[in-house]
Amino acid sequence: MGLKPNNLFILAALLAVAGSAPAEVLRRVCHGVFGDDRPTDFIVEIDLASSVITEGDFRWTATYDGATVDWNLDRRNGALRGVVLTGPDAGLLIVGECHRD
Secondary structure (H helix, E strand, C coil), X not given: CCCCCCCCEEEEECCCCCCCCCCCEEEEEEEEEECXXXXXXXXXXXXXXXXXXXXXXXXEEEEECCEEEEEEEECCCCXXXXXXXXXXXXXCEEEEEECXX
16 A cells, blocks of 8 residues: 555645635654554645644544545654554554654
8 A cells, every 4th residue: 555655755634625725734754654664754744724733733634545544743742643544554553753843
């Protein structure tokens, strides 16, 4: 499936709503592991208009090539967690840390 990166992997959480103006997107460079794979660098993009934002974290769900991932990014320390909810890799855990810009 397309979630397991080779080098640089781009994850886009761009959930456009028809007829709306483009939303602000927050981009973070991260380092982590996809299941049992070796650690790798990747980028997450968070559409702020479709995310649940609290003082402590960002929460969002995104779909990539038919797989849905539930994401959580801790705003204080950059800890990233993702769980693949659907598709061939359902149940795969994605764990990493994102740089704070």
